[in-house]
Amino acid sequence: MKNKKxxxxxxxxxxxxxxxISLLFLMVITIIGTIDQKYxxxxxxxxxxxxxxxxNITLFKAGGYVFFLPLPGGYTVLAVLFVNLILAFVFKFRWRLRTFGVVVCHIGLLLLLIGSYLTYAYSVNGHMTFAEQEKRAYFVSYTDNEIVLTETSxxxxxxxxxxxxxxxxGATLLAPSKKIHVEIAYFFENCDAIRNKDNLFSNQEYVLRKIAPSLETEMNSVGVYASVFNGKNLIGRYYMYQxxxxxxxxxxxHYSIYIQRRKFxxxxxxxxxxxxxxxYPGTQTPKHYESKVTLSEKDRSGQNSEREILISMNRPLRHKGYTFYQSSFNQEKDQAGxxxxxxxxxxxxxxxxxxxxxxxxxxxxxxxxIHFTPKMFRFAKRQGKK
Amino acid sequence: MKETKSLTYIYFLLCMCMIIAVILPTQQWDDTDRTPALAKKGIDWDNLKAIPVQKEGRVMPFDSFARVLLTQISGKSSVKVNGKKISAAQWLAETIFAGTTEDYKIFLIENPRVMEAIKVEYKADRDRYSYKVLKTQIDLINQYAAQAARVEQEKRSIFQNQIIHLSNNVFQYQSLINSLSFWKKRRDLAGIDTFYTTIVSELNAVRVENPNMSPKYRQIIQSIITYPYEKQVGVSVARFMHHLYFAGEIFAKFNKMKLSQKIMDITKSLENKNIQKMYSESFTMVPPPQRLINFLETVKKSGGEDELPRDMEKEFKIYISNYLNGKVIKKVAKHKYKLTQQGEKVLEDVDQEWKAPWYVFLSTLSNPDDTRRDSLSSLNMIHYGFSNNSISDINNGIKGVKDFNNKMLSDKTTKKVSLEVSYNRYDLFFWCVVLYLASAIFCLISWLGWAKRPLFFVSLFFLIVAFICHSWGITLRMIIKERPPVSTLYESIVFASWVGVGIAMIMEYFSRASKSISLFTGAISGYILMAIAGKYAMDGDNMAVLVAVLDSNFWLSTHVTSMVIGYSACLVAGAIGHIYVLMHLMPNTNQKQAKEVGKLVYGTLCFGTIIAFLGTILGGLWADQSWGRFWGWDPKENGAMLIVLWSVILLHARLGGYIRDWGLALGAVFGNIVVAAAWWGVNLLSVGLHNYGFTQGLFNKLAIFTVAELLFIAFGMVLWYKKQGGKSTKTPKAATA
Structure with a gap:
């Protein structure tokens, strides 16, 4: 029953x-993206x-040429699916009682697609790591970085x-007073600091050395090599380690510049x-973790209010749009273990x-x-008659 | 006329199934409980198997404990000795109590390079060796293992993994042998002999100096003196330590502090040097007084204000009269009690953990009031029985240990342990494999056209019996573990198989037109999955405790269960897809029948899609609850999504008219590959958050499976093409062409 007009x-x-076709592409992307996680x-x-x-997927290399196959990424495919779905809603769906279930189901899918876009575009995540008796009012991103520039006069x-x-x-960072600016000469995805023996590239005690980034991005230590200028005068070149x-x-x-994982x-x-x-008794298998925390905040009247909260595996704390999950732990041991x-x-x-x-x-x-249940009953009924 | 004929058939068939059931290849399933115990006839093995012990964080019967250990060491849950099978429990009992298993070939080595490296005789690539053989090479094994252990776990080669495994197993075995080594004959202890003579003479002096000493001490001195040092060499470590301990006590009592101090020093150095070598903690079988702890804690919680629960009243009477003489609890009002100070102290001091006999032995040396000595003396009785071939001593000892443990543990624990014993004994899942296979075979024979009805009913009967066994097995596991049906990979297979059979049975009921095809599908998928599960059952403790992130019965019962149902439904759809293709090979298949089967594929696929989607979302919600994101492209999540994507593709392609019954059937077959990849394949990547389900060495099997299914699909396509070319009624287009 296709609309011929x-x-x-x-x-x-x-x-x-x-x-x-787009679902098939999504499948291919998922398979490739899953397998490549190992590498x-x-x-x-x-x-x-x-x-x-x-x-691009590299198919083979021959004679210095690389033959590759370009494939649509997740965005493209999801966007196509989104358009496909919307147009289908407008032009193809038959709005009858019989198809009520189908319509509901696809509305849900549409919302899922929009929701995942919103999540991608507007959500932030990170971690809050603290020792017992420590207090935190910020959390740290796993992967995002920031350069912080402080001027004290x-x-x-x-x-x-x-x-x-x-x-x-090549990025230029302008100080708040606009007196100086910082130009980034190199950004290290992962690096370590080694002693600067010959004062080669800067007067600092250390220089940074590039190392291969870890597969787990959060394990990397970032760094930059930057030049600081006043107008066109070079003030100095510096290595900044995370x-x-x-x-x-x-x-x-007085200027203080550093790079760090972004703090929110x-x-x-x-x-x-x-x-x-x-x-569990007699094993190293964890049975349960939990963190007892005090949440303190200013309420509307400006008074400080405090309450105790237990955060454990599968039981997060949700407050003011933020959610805190028990994720992991660390322990400091003395010499006796x-x-x-x-x-x-x-x-x-x-x-x-x-x-x-x-x-x-x-x-x-x-x-x-809604859609399949009546179908199933009809099927069973028809079979029963035979 | 017909009735009598079919009765004869049924009788004949029943005989046949019995034969089949016996002939069936059963090697991969352990059948130790169906072989009678060998060497020591008359030992109460049932009681021994039911003794509660603790291992891997949970309380389990001795039987399970033995199976876990033995499969870990030898890859099987029984040992072959002189061509005869010995159960794991018997092997463990002989190892611990008699130490006579050194020449049993149990250490599995699966790599010829390992054999070469540790210089043992090579017979086959995969072979088992006895401790006697390996004993001489221990230093070599440990040396290689230490080298291998320095490599990061993910980067270790097969050789390195194997050598570490072997070294751990040898260590495990040594420590099992040493479980009761304090009753072993003591070896010569250099440097103590002269001092021991001093002890004896000094004790004699004490006896002469104090004619009025209590009879208890007199007796002890007598017993020590009658064992001069030369005789002591033949005495067990335990008795020697006791003697030293009592001698020290007597010297302290009669003001010979120097001697007492020296004995203490010697005991310390003995513990440090000689005992450390013999000390073993791998056999944790002396329980804490769990019942008492629970009781005291309830009383403490009530604080004399709440009324105790009725069932606690009963417990109370037991403890007051028999155990604690009313000193730890006082009555405040009717039905209201409070802990006394002493009671609080008891609760604080009592050992809350399971202990190995060695630990109990050392800690009860100085504390004769410790009730755990009862357990030791029962163990001693078993030990004595084994070394002196006295069956009655062994049985009394076994009964003593079991009674002691049951007295200490709460009723709930002992009930679960005894359930597990029966779970092990009846081995329901093994019978499922046999019965599913029998059902499938009979169904196949019935299709040949000979004695159709009776054969069909026999097949149905077997399927139903198997399904009942299957359900009962799963229920038992749920009760024992206090978990929903699926929390490990092994259980996921068992449950998927159960669901598959269930779906098939429902379809068989509704879709009679398809003529026992659903029944066959159920039986064959039940058989295949349970046979695979049988391999996984051998993977150590298959009721092991769960890591913290999984510890949520709500999500386990919703997400995991629906995911497995989804897998299962898709597999069943794939199985029917196979049948759809194969039935076109049969000469007597008509179009109408084929259409019915095609509908079955479609219906199952729809069901699978709903459930798999539901499971995937629930997984997302769980992930959102515990990791903070709904979706993170984790391999296991992607796998689940792939299944949903593939079924949705099939449904939409069918809706758009791109494929019909043939396409759907072949697509469902391809769905099997997708399910296998999502279920096991992603584990091969060893990355991601779901790393509690990882297994190794699957790659080849999965590759073979995938290739086979792809070939089948190709074959199906050829068949479709031929059929279409012949008498094409498939598509209108083809009809006009």
């Missing part, structure tokens, strides 16, 4: 054929295959931070009271579309049940 292009864009790690694989417009202190989009070779500030004075102003402030603070870990201090790591997530998958998936499943 439709122009060919719209007919194709809303066709089952396009659905099948390039989850983060890279996500970036290359799933969060991309297209990617007689007038006071000013700080500016430059996030990921500035971290590439978390180690570079300090210098210029024209009576949280509008309240958590203090780790106690971390507990239980093992006794644990003297526990560090707890909470994974933190802020996702405006947090509830979307819940509703959309509910719709999809409901739709499928």
């Amino acid at each position: 439709l122009p060919k292009s719209i007919d194709f864009l809303s066709s089952h054929g396009l659905t099948v 390039i790690g989850l983060y890279q694989s996500q970036k290359i295959y799933f969060e991309s417009i297209y990617f 007689a007038e006071g202190e000013e700080t500016k931070s430059f996030a990921n989009e500035y971290l590439f070779k 978390g180690v500030p570079v300090d210098f004075n210029y024209q009576g102003v 402030p949280v509008p309240f603070s958590l203090k780790l009271l106690k971390f507990t870990r239980e093992l 006794n644990t003297i201090k526990y560090y707890s790591t909470l994974a933190v997530m802020k996702n405006p579309a947090e509830e979307w998958p819940y509703f959309s998936c509910l719709l999809v499943v409901l739709g499928m049940i």
Whole structure:
């Protein structure tokens, strides 16, 4: 029962054929992206295959030429599916009682696609690691970095931070007072610091050495090699290793610059009271972890309010749009091997579309049940008659 | 006329199945419980198997404990000695209590390079060696293992993994032999002999100096003196240590502090030097007084304010009258009790963990009131029985140990242990394999056209019996583990098989037109999956405890269960897809029948899609709850999505008219590959968060499976092409062409 009045292009864009083709592409991408995780790690694989417009697959190399096959990335395929679905809604769906289930199911899918876009575009995540009795009001990204520049002069202190989009070779970072600017000469994805024997590239005690990035991006130590200028005058060239500030004075102003994993402030603070870990008797298999924390924040009247909360595996804390999950832990041991201090790591997530998958998936499943259940009964009934 | 004929058939067939059931290849399944115990007839093996012990974080019967150990060492749960099979429990009992298993060939080496390296005789690429043989090469084994251990776990070669495994197993075995080594004959202890003579003479002096000493001490001195040092050499470590200990006590009592101190020093150095070598903790079988702890904790919690639960009243009476003499609890009001200070102290001091006999032996040396000595004396009785061939001593000892453990443990634990014993004994899943296969065979024969009805009913009967066994087995596991049906890879296979058979039976009921095709599908997929599960059952403790992230019965029962149902439904669809293709080879297949089968493929696939999608989302929700993201492109998640994607592709392609019954059937066959990849294949990558389901060495099998299925699909396509060319009624287009 195809609508013959439709122009060919719209007919194709809303066709089952396009659905099948894009789903097949999605399957191929998923398979490649899954297998390649073994070689390039989850983060890279996500970036290359799933969060991309297209990617190339090397087929073979011959005579110095590389033959590759370009394939659409996750974005393209999902976008095509989205368009396909919307057009199908407008032009192809038959709005009858019989197809009610199908419609519900596909509305759910549409919401799922929108929700995942929102999550991708607007969510931030990271971790909060602290020892017992420590307090935190920020969390740290696993993969994003930032350069923080602080100026201290007689007038006071000013700080500016430059996030990921500035971290590439040739980027220029302008200080708040605009007196100086920093030019990035090299960005190290992963590096280690070694002693600077001959004062080769800078006057610092150490230089950075590039090392192969780890498959687990969060394990890398980033760094930059940067030149600091005043207008066109070179002030100095510096290596900056993750978390180690570079300090210098210029024209009576003290500057401090460092690169670090990006920190996101949280509008309240958590203090780790106690971390507990239980093992199954006689084994090293963990049975249960939990962190007891105090949440303190200013309420509307400006008063400080505090409450104690238990965060454990499968039982996160949700507060003001942030969610804290028990993720891992660390322990500091003394020489005899006794644990003297526990560090707890909470994974933190802020996702405006947090509830979307819940509703959309509910719709999809409901739709499928509405659609298929009567079919099944009809089938069974017909069989019974025979 | 017909009735009598069919009755004869049934009788004939029943005989045949019995024969088949016996002939069936059963090597991969352990059948130790069906072989009678050999060497020591008359030993109460049933009681021994039911003794609760602790291993890998849970309380299990001695039988399971023995199986776990033996499969870990030898890859099988029984030992062949002189051509006859010995059960794991018997092997373990002989190892621990008699130490007579040194020449049993149990150490499995699967790599010829390992054999070469440790210089043992090469017979086959995969062979088992006895401890007697390996004993001489221990230094070599440990040396290689230490080298291999320095390499990171993921980077180790097969050789390195094997040598580490072997070294661990040898260590494990040594420590098993040493479980009760304090009753072993003591070897000569250099440097103590002269001092021991001093001890004896000094004790004699004490006896003369104190004519009024208590009879208890007099007796001890007597017993020590009658064992002069030369005789002591033949005495067990345990008795020697006791003597030293009591001598020290007597010297301390009668103010000979120097001597007492020296004895203490010697005991310490003995513990440090000689005992450390013999000390073993691998056989943790002396329980904490769990019942008492539970009871005291309940009383403490109530604090004399709440009324104790009724069933606690009963426990209370037991403890007050028999065990604690009312000193630890006082009555506040009717049905209300409170812990006394002493009671609090008891609760604090009591050992809350399971202990090995060695530990109990050392800690009860100085504390004769410790009730755990009862357990030791029962163990001693078994030990004595084995070395003196006294069956009655062995049996009494076994009963003593079992009673002691049951007295210490709560009723819930002992009930679970005894359930596990019967789970092990009946080995229901083994019978499932046999019965599913029998059912499939009879169904196949029935298709040949001879005695159709009776054969069909025999097949159905077997399937139903197998399904009941299967259900009962799963239920038992659920009760024992207190978990939903699936929490490990092994269980996922067992459960998927169960679901598959269930789906097939429902279809058989509704879709009679398809003529026992669903029944056959159920039986054959039940058989194949359970046979695979049989391999996994050998993988150590298949009821092992769960890592923390999985510890959520809610998500286990929703996400994991629906995921497995989804896998299963897709596999069943694939199986029917096979049949759809194969039935076109049969001369007597008509179009109508084929259409019915095609509908079955479609229906199962729809069901599979819903459930797999539901499972995938629930997984996303769980991930959101515990890791903080709904979707993270983790391999296992991707695998689940692939299944959903593939079924959705098939459904839409069918809807768009691109494929019909043939395409759907072949697509469902391809779905089997997708399921296998999602279920096992992603584990090969060894990356991602779902790394609690990892297995190794699957690659070849998966590759063979994939190639075979692809060939089948190609074959199906050729067949379709031929059929279409012949008398094409498939598509309108083809009809006009």
